[in-house]
Amino acid sequence: MxxxxxxxxxxxxxxxxxxxxxxxxxxxxxxxxxxxxxxxxxxxxxxxxxxxxxxxxxxxxxxxxxxxxxxxxxxxxxxxxxxxxxxxxxxxxxxxxxxxxxxxxxxxxxxxxxxxxxxxxxxxxxxxxxxxxxxxxxxxxxxxxxxxxxxxxxxxxxxxxxxxxxVGTGQAAKICNNMLLAIGMIGTAETMNLGIRLGLDPKLLAQILNMSSGRCWSSDSYNPVPGVMEGVPSGNNYQGGFGTTLMAKDLGLAQHTATNTKTPVPLGSLAHQIYRVMCARGYANKDFSSVFQFLREQEEEPEKKGD
Amino acid sequence: MxxxxxxxxxxxxxxxxxxxxxxxxxxxxxxxxxxxxxxxxxxxxxxxxxxxxxxxxxxxxxxxxxxxxxxxxxxxxxxxxxxxxxxxxxxxxxxxxxxxxxxxxxxxxxxxxxxxxxxxxxxxxxxxxxxxxxxxxxxxxxxxxxxxxxxxxxxxxxxxxxxxxxVGTGQAAKICNNMLLAIGMIGTAETMNLGIRLGLDPKLLAQILNMSSGRCWSSDSYNPVPGVMEGVPSGNNYQGGFGTTLMAKDLGLAQHTATNTKTPVPLGSLAHQIYRVMCARGYANKDFSSVFQFLREQEEEPEKKGD
Amino acid sequence: MxxxxxxxxxxxxxxxxxxxxxxxxxxxxxxxxxxxxxxxxxxxxxxxxxxxxxxxxxxxxxxxxxxxxxxxxxxxxxxxxxxxxxxxxxxxxxxxxxxxxxxxxxxxxxxxxxxxxxxxxxxxxxxxxxxxxxxxxxxxxxxxxxxxxxxxxxxxxxxxxxxxxxVGTGQAAKICNNMLLAIGMIGTAETMNLGIRLGLDPKLLAQILNMSSGRCWSSDSYNPVPGVMEGVPSGNNYQGGFGTTLMAKDLGLAQHTATNTKTPVPLGSLAHQIYRVMCARGYANKDFSSVFQFLREQEEEPEKKGD
Amino acid sequence: MxxxxxxxxxxxxxxxxxxxxxxxxxxxxxxxxxxxxxxxxxxxxxxxxxxxxxxxxxxxxxxxxxxxxxxxxxxxxxxxxxxxxxxxxxxxxxxxxxxxxxxxxxxxxxxxxxxxxxxxxxxxxxxxxxxxxxxxxxxxxxxxxxxxxxxxxxxxxxxxxxxxxxVGTGQAAKICNNMLLAIGMIGTAETMNLGIRLGLDPKLLAQILNMSSGRCWSSDSYNPVPGVMEGVPSGNNYQGGFGTTLMAKDLGLAQHTATNTKTPVPLGSLAHQIYRVMCARGYANKDFSSVFQFLREQEEEPEKKGD
The missing domain is CATH 3.40.50.720 (NAD(P)-binding Rossmann-like Domain)
Structure with missing residues (x-):
């Protein structure tokens, strides 16, 4: 030593x-x-x-x-x-x-x-x-x-x-992974929300996706719907985990490199915009799986409380 | 019997x-x-x-x-x-x-x-x-x-x-799965294309994604980049498999149900549009993983024929 | 008579x-x-x-x-x-x-x-x-x-x-107009917000757009930025006018007809999704020009940490 | 002198x-x-x-x-x-x-x-x-x-x-104008295409939009549909005018500045991606109004000619 x-x-x-x-x-x-x-x-x-x-x-x-x-x-x-x-x-x-x-x-x-x-x-x-x-x-x-x-x-x-x-390919791999992660997470959040509104039980829907071609890391290891999995931020009011603002930063890097190399990244680009709007709307410090909460119907108008 | x-x-x-x-x-x-x-x-x-x-x-x-x-x-x-x-x-x-x-x-x-x-x-x-x-x-x-x-x-x-x-939840599960599948496939295609342009070897990139949080069915079981996997349509000029026009149909159903239930599906919606444009541009009968080919740089101008 | x-x-x-x-x-x-x-x-x-x-x-x-x-x-x-x-x-x-x-x-x-x-x-x-x-x-x-x-x-x-x-072309004309209107409004809101963050005075920016190729009805007749024009909902806390929920309905119709006729409408589709998310986030009854407010940075966190 | x-x-x-x-x-x-x-x-x-x-x-x-x-x-x-x-x-x-x-x-x-x-x-x-x-x-x-x-x-x-x-606000104004121009052009192209498929005469549709709230520079001064206006690139096979590749460059600048200032620009960002895909698909040197041609159904498969 x-x-x-x-x-x-x-x-x-x-x-x-x-x-x-x-x-x-x-x-x-x-x-x-x-x-x-x-x-x-x-x-x-x-x-x-x-x-x-x-x-x-x-x-x-x-x-x-x-x-x-x-x-x-x-x-x-x-x-x-x-x-x-x-x-x-x-x-x-x-x-x-x-x-x-x-x-x-x-x-x-x-x-x-x-x-x-x-x-x-x-x-x-x-x-x-x-x-x-x-x-x-x-x-x-x-x-x-x-x-x-x-x-x-x-x-x-x-x-x-x-x-x-x-040199640079380490960054490239990191950026690529996180771009696909963001796409998968938002996609999972939309899909779970749609399924729930169509009458599916969230746990059952996750199970079906995970045995089918919709399976992804966000559906099977980090599900964004509260109650579907344990030990993930969605079960803890989206605290801890990987903050929306950090994801937005990584997607900004992905966008920069895509723009500079003239590579089309339509979903990556929209994912960036969604996380950017979330940062602007008060989700900056929540885990990035809180996109589920962002997309679903607001349950009550906060202003309506009291009179 | x-x-x-x-x-x-x-x-x-x-x-x-x-x-x-x-x-x-x-x-x-x-x-x-x-x-x-x-x-x-x-x-x-x-x-x-x-x-x-x-x-x-x-x-x-x-x-x-x-x-x-x-x-x-x-x-x-x-x-x-x-x-x-x-x-x-x-x-x-x-x-x-x-x-x-x-x-x-x-x-x-x-x-x-x-x-x-x-x-x-x-x-x-x-x-x-x-x-x-x-x-x-x-x-x-x-x-x-x-x-x-x-x-x-x-x-x-x-x-x-x-x-x-x-009744209807069978359809709902099917539609949800295919919407997330489409998002994952386009996301994988964009990501692989970006990584390749940034100097990564496609097989290595797929391997990294598949051991990381970018992992999804399209990256690990149906990779859209020719040469990364065997036995999938990307290795066979995108023949066979699940046609772009069928995917566009399922995404149209997802869009209809989302519109009718007032559910936001931003990535699902963009995925629908991308497959719709692909149908209009000659990809209708290719496997839906051909979105990789659609997004990457055209190698030569078809107009060059003749002199 | x-x-x-x-x-x-x-x-x-x-x-x-x-x-x-x-x-x-x-x-x-x-x-x-x-x-x-x-x-x-x-x-x-x-x-x-x-x-x-x-x-x-x-x-x-x-x-x-x-x-x-x-x-x-x-x-x-x-x-x-x-x-x-x-x-x-x-x-x-x-x-x-x-x-x-x-x-x-x-x-x-x-x-x-x-x-x-x-x-x-x-x-x-x-x-x-x-x-x-x-x-x-x-x-x-x-x-x-x-x-x-x-x-x-x-x-x-x-x-x-x-x-x-x-028969039906009256509806078609109405739907087409409103789809382009929604696209122009969100586009104007994004553009004005970007320009303001880059240091431009909003009135001056509107003036420049309106004498240039960026000009549209939303920039010159219904500007979404408070203070740029008088007599429009942006000057009245987005009250009155054409509600976000009505615009979302019309964009849903546009989406339905586009899906049914297999017509790609990428921006119209994203505009629909944005108004749909706005409805879910409490903007349902505000004028549709409130997308400017939705996209811009929230001025203060409602949570107001501790005391 | x-x-x-x-x-x-x-x-x-x-x-x-x-x-x-x-x-x-x-x-x-x-x-x-x-x-x-x-x-x-x-x-x-x-x-x-x-x-x-x-x-x-x-x-x-x-x-x-x-x-x-x-x-x-x-x-x-x-x-x-x-x-x-x-x-x-x-x-x-x-x-x-x-x-x-x-x-x-x-x-x-x-x-x-x-x-x-x-x-x-x-x-x-x-x-x-x-x-x-x-x-x-x-x-x-x-x-x-x-x-x-x-x-x-x-x-x-x-x-x-x-x-x-x-300093920099000249660039900001230019970038903002061109971003809104791109959004308006793609929006006009989608809208005209949808209207035509729904049975509207293109000239009549342009006329209706131009007297209504859908009006924008791309609909009234640079209409992307061949035959609607004279003296614009759509009437000349999209030659001349402002090339798709130049528009993609300006949208890349808009994206860079938006990313750097953390400004959400969802439609601007999607417009960028669409022009980027067009560049990859052979439209680089056509006028940017050729997005109408890109989005509409391909009339015949080029491969099918002869046998």
Whole structure:
């Protein structure tokens, strides 16, 4: 254990923090930084060394993981005035687990290459719970020769690590999965709602779909109708889970890449719009399966209460 | 076996003909009719008795199965001048396996009830192949007390028989399943196309989706991208399978019932429109997974012919 | 004036009542009926004769106008047990101003023809205000020879009367106009909202659109953004005007006819879905231009966390 | 005339070339450059001085107009290694008439400001014909104090110049107009097609819409149905006009800005997808009103010809 070289970790949010802790648990010294001091403090208490900027982390570690909210943060952390690339050492392995536009991943990879470093994109699927339990799935893009090195670290934080191809394909896989997920979820919500209005029992309808060609993950593993399944957000007033605002963000990325590559995505595009309207109508922080609630008839006018 | 009472069968098309043959195979005398003499002839050769009209069939059989293309045909066969209800006997069990508007099923049930007969809707999933192999799934709506009697016949023609509830719920289940199927198929086609354009290998992408939350029947059992799976229409130039025009018909039913019940079905509605445009653009007779081909870039301009 | 023969009027709702009054004003004796006694009473006070059923009206008048909420009402009033056709006289002119499915208009025309009567469809555009002021537009379908006779009555109630062609084309014109209206309204709402978020002044944006190719009735005559125009529902908290639920009904008709004629209407279909969701989310009774409010960011969360 | 100071012009394509000629016609010496030598040669013959790069133009002219295909070209021409900002003089007025993402306009304005220059966005509406006849409409964004100086040049090339507000609002106005235009055009195409299938004469239907609330620029000034109007692309096999691929590009910009500002644009988004599918299906170079042809039933299968 003592011989393990330190790993840099930048971005200690809801996802990054448990990921970094899993590296510590596996015996890796962690050198971390974040813009929020309290996030740093928490990880310091777990044994990590805290530095002031990505550049300083790059000066001390030759393997660095970044986990950031969006493309502009990634650009700043890599190429900003105190960014990683200001002090990155030759041969450093840079793994970005943020979910961002694949074209930004490619830009970062080019910029890293100019400094003699290697950049890989490795976005995750699975939420905060999976991050804590080291059950994430990593979808990895980058030069194949470096994949084994990346895998060593990623397996400490996840249960599945999938090599997807050249830089950007990890993001592509993540974005594609989430677009199809959103389509399946809205489709399931519409279908369940229609069936219920036509007189079908929701549990029975779910059962029929799940043994037929309508089956999908949203119908059989995350059903959006309260009471159909246990242990999913629909059973808990759509709390927890994967927020509508996060889904809208991922669909925005899908839309951007589709527009840039001139790819028609009619249902993906409409799914994006529906989640966007939901964000505007007060559903931003509910689980994305709350689209069932959004589409069904409002039971009573909230204004009508009292007189 | 000799004691089995005859079963009436009306509608000997691509689906009805193999279904009736399976009844014969199980030892049921079959009394049948169809508007096309050649269809009648073929079943006669297998041992069925052929009569001239639905009314005559109703005069001879007290269990009748109908398998017809659309709502107007069902209305005609039941309530037309030579229809079943003209000569139906009290206590007759009428099972309609056509895929039609559930509100028409309810009308037929009411009309049958007036004559002392019992009507059930029992549409199928599974195509011509499943019909031949007696592997259909029946979704049955109607009074529960009659379900056992219906089941006896339906199990001769199908592998699964599911009781869905009151009259019309069989149709509802069928329509709901096919709407979600269409959404999943178009979603899968868009997603695979986007992933491919972003540099992902199609087989790998399908594999990633299928182990993730994007998974659906269209991605894991009927993938629309040529070369990803074997034994599906995408590997055979989209021949065979379930035609775009049939899917458009079912989505039209879903749209009608959604409009009538004031249920919002945004993705189902767009899926309907997409299949409708495909029918207008020459895809009517291809398998519905050809939406992948419809959405992807045309490889060469057909106008280039000549010089 | 005294020589004018009586006109039958069936359906004395928000629209029918002022229409019938305009006939009285023009000196026509009116023989009317409605399912609501209070509506009958009101018209009786204005000088109309009230009878008990459509059949009785048909017995007394050889020109009859119907103004009813939807297709089933029309079917009942014409072909029901106390319907017009039970006692209609040969040569009677039947004018239906309801907005219904054109295929129902055709059915009614056929049924009327069998009794020797003539049926025309003549739906209106313009709301309650236009009905009171006799400023409606009538779109008329039916045999051309009868058009002049119809026109004589319709000009008492409207400012424009347009002959559209065979039976059903009046409905077709109405439905087509309202579908394009809905598309233009939602399009205008999205566009104005986008422009405002991009920093444009709403009045200036409306002005630019209205002098450019984005111009439409919803942008230049009924702008959905509060403050851009005076005298429109957007300036009055979306009260008055044409309710979302009525627009959803007309879009449902458009969808039905499009589905039945296998016509792709992608934007019309999505417009239908949007108004349908709005009905489910509490906008049913607001003017249809309230889609601007529906799409824009909710200004404050109703939950107001804690204190 | 002799006293007029030279104007720089960068981008001599289909639009830029006639615009630059109009400046020459008004007596402005023009100093120009373009990546295509033949475009330069043509303008040289008209009297312009040709230089090798944007930087050199910036060295000689203190008012510069740019007219380029897309955002990356604009970024290159302004901030690239031989870009305008390499040699721009303090106080130079930079006017960009390209149609690009408003956020890129803002970036360019910031970069110009750092060099002491002033950047304005001034995209145009109107095509090549309007450019030749100096009938363009300019929508101008930028600091108000500089607007008069810009107006002096723009009025030589256009009939309308509209001040829209801060930098980027010119682009915003252009993008908004074209999004609503696309929605109106597809809506008109669907509506006309539906009406025709319901038995309405296309000219009559257009007339009814144009006197009613369905009226829009696409119905009354650019009707997509062949034979309804003269002098529009629908009468000329959809040749000329505004290409589908250009509309798809503008809708892509609208989508980008909507996604970035989290603005729901459901119909705009679907319009984008429809034009994107049309590009994939062979309509890229037809006028955007060819969506009517795309949506209507294919008259005969092209494969069926001969045998």
């Amino acid at each position: 003592a011989s393990k070289t330190p790993v840099g970790f930048i971005g200690l949010g809801n996802m990054g923090s448990p990921m970094a802790k899993n590296l510590l648990r596996h015996g890796y010294p962690v050198i971390a930084t974040d813009v929020f001091p309290e996030s740093c403090k928490e990880l310091q208490d777990e044994g990590a060394q805290i530095l002031d900027s990505p550049a300083e982390v790059a000066d001390k570690a030759d393997r660095i993981i970044t986990m950031l909210p969006s493309s502009p943060n990634v650009i700043e952390v890599y190429t900003g005035p105190n960014g990683i690339l200001k002090k990155v050492k030759k041969g450093t392995l840079l793994i970005d687990s943020s979910t961002i536009d694949p074209s930004v991943s490619k830009e970062m990879a080019l910029a890293a290459e100019k400094m003699g470093a290697v950049f890989m994109d490795a976005p995750v699927s699975g939420g905060v719970g999976a991050a804590s339990l080291a059950k994430l799935t990593f979808m990895v893009g980058g030069v194949e020769e470096e994949y084994t090195a990346a895998q060593e670290l990623l397996t400490c934080m996840g249960a599945n690590v999938v090599y997807c191809g050249q | 000799a004691s089995k009472t005859p079963v009436g069968f009306i509608g000997l098309g691509n689906m009805g003909s193999p279904m009736a043959k399976n009844l014969l195979r199980h030892g049921y005398p079959v009394i049948a009719t169809d508007v096309f003499p050649e269809s009648c002839k073929e079943l006669q050769d297998e041992g069925a008795q052929i009569l001239d009209s639905p009314a005559e069939v109703a005069d001879k059989a007290d269990r009748i199965i109908t398998m017809l293309p659309s709502s107007p045909n069902v209305i005609e066969v039941y309530t037309g001048p030579n229809g079943i209800l003209k000569k139906v006997k009290k206590g007759t069990l009428l099972i309609d396996s056509s895929t039609i508007d559930p509100s028409v099923s309810k009308e037929m049930a009411l009309a049958a009830e007036k004559m002392g007969a019992v009507f059930m809707d029992a549409p199928v999933s599974g195509g011509v192949g499943a019909a031949s192999l007696a592997k259909l799934t029946f979704m049955v709506g109607g009074v529960e007390e009659e379900y056992t009697a219906a089941q006896e016949l339906l199990t001769c023609m199908g592998a699964n028989v599911v009781y869905c509830g009151q | 005294a020589s004018k023969t009586p006109v039958g009027f069936i359906g004395l709702g928000n629209m029918g009542s002022p229409m019938a009054k305009n006939l009285l004003r023009h000196g026509y004796p009116v023989i009317a009926t409605d399912v609501f006694p209070e509506s009958c009473k009101e018209l009786q006070d204005e000088g109309a004769q009230i009878l008990d059923s459509p059949a009785e009206v048909a017995d007394k008048a050889d020109r009859i106008i119907t103004m009813l909420p939807s297709s089933p009402n029309v079917i009942e009033v014409y072909t029901g047990p106390n319907g017009i056709l039970k006692k209609v006289k040969k040569g009677t002119l039947l004018i239906d101003s309801s907005t219904i499915d054109p295929s129902v208009s055709k059915e009614m025309a056929l049924a009327a023809e069998k009794m020797g009567a003539v049926f025309m469809d003549a739906p209106v555009s313009g709301g309650v205000g236009a009905a009171s002021l006799a400023k409606l537009t009538f779109m008329v379908g039916g045999v051309e020879e009868e058009y002049t006779a119809a026109q004589e009555l319709l000009t008492c109630m409207g400012a424009n009367v347009v002959y559209c062609g065979q | 002799a006293s007029k100071t030279p104007v720089g012009f960068i981008g001599l394509g289909n639009m830029g070339s006639p615009m630059a000629k109009n400046l020459l016609r008004h007596g402005y010496p023009v100093i120009a450059t373009d990546v295509f030598p033949e475009s330069c040669k043509e303008l040289q013959d008209e009297g312009a001085q040709i230089l090798d790069s944007p930087a050199e133009v910036a060295d000689k002219a203190d008012r510069i107009i740019t007219m380029l295909p897309s955002s990356p070209n604009v970024i290159e021409v302004y901030t690239g290694p031989n870009g305008i900002l390499k040699k721009v003089k303090k106080g130079t007025l930079l006017i960009d008439s390209s149609t690009i993402d408003p956020s890129v306009s803002k970036e360019m304005a910031l970069a110009a400001e750092k060099m002491g220059a002033v950047f304005m966005d001034a995209p145009v509406s109107g095509g090549v014909g309007a450019a030749s006849l100096a009938k363009l409409t300019f929508m101008v964004g930028g600091v108000e104090e500089e607007y008069t100086a810009a107006q002096e040049l723009l009025t030589c090339m256009g009939a309308n110049v509209v001040y829209c507000g801060q």
